[in-house]
Every structure is written in structure tokens, then in C-alpha cells.
Amino acid sequence: IQAMFSNNDEAVINKKLPKELLLRIFSFLDVVTLCRCAQVSRAWNVLALDGSNWQRIDLFDFQRDIEGRVVENISKRCGGFLRKLSLRGCLGVGDNALRTFAQNCRNIEVLNLNGCTKITDATCTSLSKFCSKLRHLDLASCTSITNLSLKALSEGCPLLEQLNISWCDQVTKDGIQALVRGCGGLKALFLKGCTQLEDEALKYIGAHCPELVTLNLQTCLQITDDGLITICRGCHKLQSLCASGCSNITDAILNALGQNCPRLRILEVARCSQLTDVGFTTLARNCHELEKMDLEECVQITDSTLIQLSIHCPRLQVLSLSHCELITDDGIRHLGNGACAHDRLEVIELDNCPLITDASLEHLKSCHSLERIELYDCQQITRAGIKRLRTHLPNIRVHAYFAPVTPPPSVGGSRQRFCRCCIIL
Numbered sequence: 001i002q003a004m005f006s007n008n009d010e011a012v013i014n015k016k017l018p019k020e021l022l023l024r025i026f027s028f029l030d031v032v033t034l035c036r037c038a039q040v041s042r043a044w045n046v047l048a049l050d051g052s053n054w055q056r057i058d059l060f061d062f063q064r065d066i067e068g069r070v071v072e073n074i075s076k077r078c079g080g081f082l083r084k085l086s087l088r089g090c091l092g093v094g095d096n097a098l099r100t101f102a103q104n105c106r107n108i109e110v111l112n113l114n115g116c117t118k119i120t121d122a123t124c125t126s127l128s129k130f131c132s133k134l135r136h137l138d139l140a141s142c143t144s145i146t147n148l149s150l151k152a153l154s155e156g157c158p159l160l161e162q163l164n165i166s167w168c169d170q171v172t173k174d175g176i177q178a179l180v181r182g183c184g185g186l187k188a189l190f191l192k193g194c195t196q197l198e199d200e201a202l203k204y205i206g207a208h209c210p211e212l213v214t215l216n217l218q219t220c221l222q223i224t225d226d227g228l229i230t231i232c233r234g235c236h237k238l239q240s241l242c243a244s245g246c247s248n249i250t251d252a253i254l255n256a257l258g259q260n261c262p263r264l265r266i267l268e269v270a271r272c273s274q275l276t277d278v279g280f281t282t283l284a285r286n287c288h289e290l291e292k293m294d295l296e297e298c299v300q301i302t303d304s305t306l307i308q309l310s311i312h313c314p315r316l317q318v319l320s321l322s323h324c325e326l327i328t329d330d331g332i333r334h335l336g337n338g339a340c341a342h343d344r345l346e347v348i349e350l351d352n353c354p355l356i357t358d359a360s361l362e363h364l365k366s367c368h369s370l371e372r373i374e375l376y377d378c379q380q381i382t383r384a385g386i387k388r389l390r391t392h393l394p395n396i397r398v399h400a401y402f403a404p405v406t407p408p409p410s411v412g413g414s415r416q417r418f419c420r421c422c423i424i425l
Contacts (some may be wrong), residue, residue: 022047051081063089068097075104088138094118095126102126110136114164117142124149128156135159140166140190147175154182161185166192166216173201180208188214192242195220198334199227206234213237218268219245225252230258240266244294244409247272251279258286265289270296270320277304286310292318297326303331310338317344322351322374328358336363349374358385365392375400 017025026037026047037048040125047152053079059066071093075082087093090384093116102108102123108131113119119142127134134157139145145168153160160183165171167170171194180186197220205212212235215224218372223246232238232253238261243249249272257264264287264289267276275298284290284305290313295301301324309316317340321327335341345367350356357380370393375381377399386398 007245012353019047023050023052026050027052041277041299051078055081056084057082058086058088059090060086060088063087063091067088067092070092072099072100075101079104082108084108084110087116088112088114090116091118095120095122098123099126102130106130107133112136112138112314112417113142114138114140115142117144120144121146121148121152124152124393128152132156133159136162138164139168140192141165141166142168143170147172147178150175150179154178154180158182159185162188162214164190165194166190167194169193169195172196173198173204176201177204180204185210185211185233187211190214190216191220192216192218193220195222198222199224199230202227203230206230208230210237211237216240216241216242217246221245221247225250228253229256232260236257236260237263239263242266243272244267244268244270244296250274251276251282254279254283262287264291264389265315266292268292269298270294271296273299276300277302280305281308284312288312289315291315294318294320295323295324296320298324300326302326303334306331307334310340312343314339315344316340316416317369318347319345320347320349321353322349323353325352325354327353328355329363331355332356332360333363336366341367343369345370347372350378353374353378354380356380358382358388361389362387365389368393370396372397372399377401 037044057074057078062101066087071087085101085105087109093113095118098113098119099122103126111127111131111134113123116233119139121144124139124145125148127137133207137153137157137160141150145165147170150165150171153163163179163183163186171191176197189209189212199222202223203217207230212231215231215235215238223243225248227241228249229252233256239256241257241264243253246269248276249269251274254275257267266282267290275295277300280301281304285308290309293309293316295305303326306327309319319335335345346369348364348370350360351374356375356378361381362385364373372380373396376399381400387397390396
């Protein structure tokens with residue numbers, strides 16, 4: 001064994017296995033292991049640092065140590081072999097390093113710069129100039145990014161399919177207009193926290209992005225029905241929509257989704273307090289592929305919504321009803337008897353639903369796929385009810401608060417304090 005792996009170029013393994021096979025073996029190793037192998041011998045150094053082994057690199061675990069020169073060296077080593085690079089959270093990387101990277105790695109397809117806060121429009125200009133094959137780009141929390149970046153990407157990266165500019169709050173409708181005119185093949189667009197965006201931006205997306213599958217507009221506070229209806233009418237392939245915090249939207253959006261987006265699988269509309277049972281009835285009757293719904297703080301919905309979901313949405317896996325204070329045990333009964341109950345439903349969140357009692361837990365006993373249930377501040381839920389549920393679903397995780405325990409008589413002149421407690425069972 002010692003002879004096979006000895007630290008010299010004449011080791012048995014180097015003689016027995018052809019270079020091509022060793023190179024193939026090295027291609028399955030992660031970054032750390034490759035670097036260790038490079039120190040074994042001169043022969044292994046050449047093999048480990050061969051560009052073909054560095055097609056996919058994720059440096060997130062080393063984010064504190066990564067500086068610009070490291071990225072420059074990697075780009076020179078990998079060259080045209082590199083297809084996927086993640087620099088997520090690498091605060092030390094700036095525009096100059098990424099210009100060198102773009103010049104050397106022109107076949108890059110997936111680039112994650114999430115949280116690289118030194119990045120400015122100059123980086124997107126470099127990517128536009130040299131990286132025409134770019135398909136996925138994550139610029140979330142790169143807050144210096146402006147409309148100029150989107151214009152550059154539009155001109156130089158026509159194959160772009162996924163773009164994340166969440167929290168890039170300098171972006172406006174003008175940037176979105178420039179982007180979609182050159183990148184009409186966009187399939188996923190994450191605009192969370194882009195607070196300057198208005199309905200006109202969505203109208204550009206609806207008019208130019210027919211392939212759009214995923215759209216995140218969380219906390220885009222200026223968005224109204226007009227903009228989202230345009231999205232529904234122009235993006236019939238839409239499968240995932242997050243409009244949580246867009247408090248101006250009404251049932252008109254749910255109607256538009258039901259009429260135009262039958263493939264919808266994920267809908268997140270937390271804190272959209274104007275939505276009602278009427279809208280969710282239309283949605284459920286038309287979008288039968290729904291798998292995840294976040295309806296937290298949709299305070300107007302009642303058991304009627306749950307009845308419609310139980311009848312028409314057999315694929316439902318995750319449902320959040322937290323702070324939906326009109327939901328009762330009867331609604332949960334319908335859900336527990338619904339098409340999704342036995343094999344699909346995995347998570348249900350019922351925090352702050354004051355009308356929910358142990359009876360709801362009885363109705364959920366038949367949900368054999370149920371993995372987690374949230375019951376914080378459900379005052380009528382008891383330990384005994386949870387215990388009975390666990391006899392049927394022994395692996396379920398239950399998160400709950402319980403009412404204060406009645407303190408016992410004082411001992412030795414002092415009284416013990418008992419407070420509400422959070423338990424995870």
C-alpha cells in the first residue's frame with residue numbers, strides 16, 4: 001500500500017492507471033480534496049490542477065478567506081473549462097477580480113455573487129462583454145447594482161434564464177424594460193425587496209417573457225392588481241409566484257391566476273389581507289397542481305377556502321394558515337378528509353388560529369405523510385391532544401405553546417414562577 005501511494009511520480013498507481021482514468025477519478029473530488037491531492041506528487045499536482053476538474057466550484061465554505069487574487073488565480077487555472085462558480089458571501093471579491101474572471105472564463109453558465117457587496121455595475125459590464133453563455137446569475141444583496149447592470153446583461157447575455165436581483169433596491173422599471181427586451185427567454189426572476197418597482201415593470205415582463213416559470217415579488221410594495229394581471233395573461237407557464245407583502249392586491253389576482261396559469265404549483269401571498277374566499281375558490285377550481293400555499297395573515301379567509309382546496313387540490317403538500325383567525329376545526333376536518341390528506345400533505349402551519357382545538361388534531365390523524373405541524377399560540381390545543389396525534393403519527397414534529405401551568409402552593413414562604421413554554425415534540 002505504501003508503495004502504491006508513495007510521494008513520488010514512480011508510485012505504482014501512476015504506472016498502473018492511465019492518465020485519462022486518473023483524471024476521471026479526480027473529476028469526482030471536491031475542491032479541498034483536489035488541493036490535497038495536488039500536494040502528493042508532481043504527477044498528481046498536474047492531474048489535480050487540470051482545468052477539466054474545475055468545471056464546478058463552490059467557495060461558500062471559504063467565504064471569509066476568499067479575496068480578489070484567489071478568484072483571479074482560479075480563473076487563470078480553469079479558463080474555458082469553468083461552467084459553474086459560486087462566490088456567495090465572498091465579501092472580499094470586487095469588480096477588478098471579476099473582470100479578470102470574465103476574460104478568462106468565457107464559458108461560464110452559472111455564477112452566484114449573492115452577498116458580494118463590493119460588486120457594482122462594472123462587473124455586469126464585464127460579464128456582458130465576455131460571458132455570452134451565461135444562463136444563471138445571482139446578484140442578490142449586491143446593493144450597488146443599478147439599471148445599468150440590467151442594460152448590460154440585456155446586450156451581452158441573451159441566453160440568460162434565471163436572474164436574482166433581490167434587495168437591489170436601486171433597480172426601477174427602466175432597468176426591467178431593458179432586461180426583458182434582450183433576455184426574452186427568462187424563466188426565473190427574483191425581485192424580492194426591489195421596492196422601487198411599479199406595475200409598469202410587470203407589464204414589460206408580461207409582454208416579453210412568455211417562458212417565465214418563477215417570479216418573486218416579495219415586499220414590492222407598490223405592486224397592484226394591474227401589474228400582476230398582466231403577468232398572468234402573458235406568462236401562462238407560471239408555476240411559482242411569491243407576492244407576500246404586496247398588500248395592495250385583491251381577489252382579481254387569484255381570478256387571473258385561475259384563468260391563465262393552470263400549471264401554478266407554488267403561491268405565496270402572506271400578509272395580503274384583501275384576499276378572500278371568493279378568490280381562492282376560483283383559484284382552487286382551476287389550479288389543480290398546487291403544492292405549496294402560504295396564506296399567512298390572509299385574515300379574511302374562512303373554512304370555505306379549505307373546503308375548496310380539499311376538493312380540488314390533490315397535490316397540496318405545504319399549507320400555511322398562520323394568523324388566519326377565522327379558520328375552525330370544521331375547515332381542518334375537510335382538509336383531513338380531502339384528496340391531499342393521505343399521501344401528500346407534509347406541513348401545516350396553524351399558529352395563532354384561536355378557534356383551532358384538539359378536534360383538529362383528530363382530523364389530521366389520517367394524514368400519514370404529515371411531518372410537521374405549527375401550533376404556536378393556539379390556546380385551545382392541549383398536551384393530551386398532541387399526545388393522541390403522536391400515537392398515529394409517531395414521527396411528526398409538533399411546535400406549540402401551552403398556557404401557563406397553575407402554580408403549586410408556596411414552599412418555604414416563596415412561590416415558584418411558571419411561564420408559557422415553547423415545546424417541540
